[in-house]
Amino acid sequence: xxxxxxxxxxxxxxxxxxxxxxxxxxxxxxxxxxxxxxxxxxxxxxxxxxxxxxxxxxxxxxxxxxxxxxxxxxxxxxxxxxxxxxxxxxxxxxxxxxxxxxxxxxxxxxxx
Amino acid sequence: xxxxxxxxxxxxxxxxxxxxxxxxxxxxxxxxxxxxxxxxxxxxxxxxxxxxxxxxxxxxxxxxxxxxxxxxxxxxxxxxxxxxxxxxxxxxxxxxxxxxxxxxxxxxxxx
Numbered sequence: 001x002x003x004x005x006x007x008x009x010x011x012x013x014x015x016x017x018x019x020x021x022x023x024x025x026x027x028x029x030x031x032x033x034x035x036x037x038x039x040x041x042x043x044x045x046x047x048x049x050x051x052x053x054x055x056x057x058x059x060x061x062x063x064x065x066x067x068x069x070x071x072x073x074x075x076x077x078x079x080x081x082x083x084x085x086x087x088x089x090x091x092x093x094x095x096x097x098x099x100x101x102x103x104x105x106x107x108x109x110x111x112x
Numbered sequence: 113x114x115x116x117x118x119x120x121x122x123x124x125x126x127x128x129x130x131x132x133x134x135x136x137x138x139x140x141x142x143x144x145x146x147x148x149x150x151x152x153x154x155x156x157x158x159x160x161x162x163x164x165x166x167x168x169x170x171x172x173x174x175x176x177x178x179x180x181x182x183x184x185x186x187x188x189x190x191x192x193x194x195x196x197x198x199x200x201x202x203x204x205x206x207x208x209x210x211x212x213x214x215x216x217x218x219x220x221x222x223x
Binding site: 033035040041042043044045048058090094099100101103104105106 | 121153154155160162213215216
């Protein structure tokens with residue numbers, strides 16, 4: 001099992017460019033999450049999906065959109081990147097009824 | 113609004129010292145509290161606590177939950193340089209599947 005995978009690992013964008021961060025899990029988990037982590041800010045929830053076909057906003061959804069394409073995949077899209085979106089992005093998944101989240105390796109995004 | 117507060121935000125101690133990290137929370141429909149260790153990459157799971165007063169232990173690390181006072185502590189005894197990391201506390205709620213993280217405690221162990 002690969003667990004939770006994220007692509008790309010690193011990305012540099014110019015202000016105004018768009019891109020999609022990909023996340024997939026092979027553990028048959030129902031719930032998937034996108035977080036951003038900035039220095040001194042811990043993990044802040046952007047969006048989450050409790051099951052295939054549903055998505056909900058977290059703490060900091062502005063500037064992002066998500067798609068739960070199927071049970072395995074949950075993508076995060078930046079339509080018009082801004083320097084304030086420079087961060088490390090983590091995807092995570094969790095099985096229904098269980099507490100532990102499994103995290104992907106992260107994507108380091110820099111917006112110039 | 114649900115929130116998780118960790119203290120201190122950063123801590124520097126010498127190898128061999130004992131440290132106590134704190135996590136307090138205010139959430140509705142509490143289900144469990146999780147501790148994670150984060151070094152350079154993704155967080156790795158340490159403990160899950162659901163019941164008050166029952167200590168979870170793994171080697172030099174231990175944790176306990178107080179559901180009446182709404183806090184948890186993570187203890188690390190005989191610290192080693194490999195314990196240097198950010199320690200994250202998170203609370204799982206029964207409502208809408210959210211998990212709320214604190215800002216973390218950055219622990220640095222001096223040799």
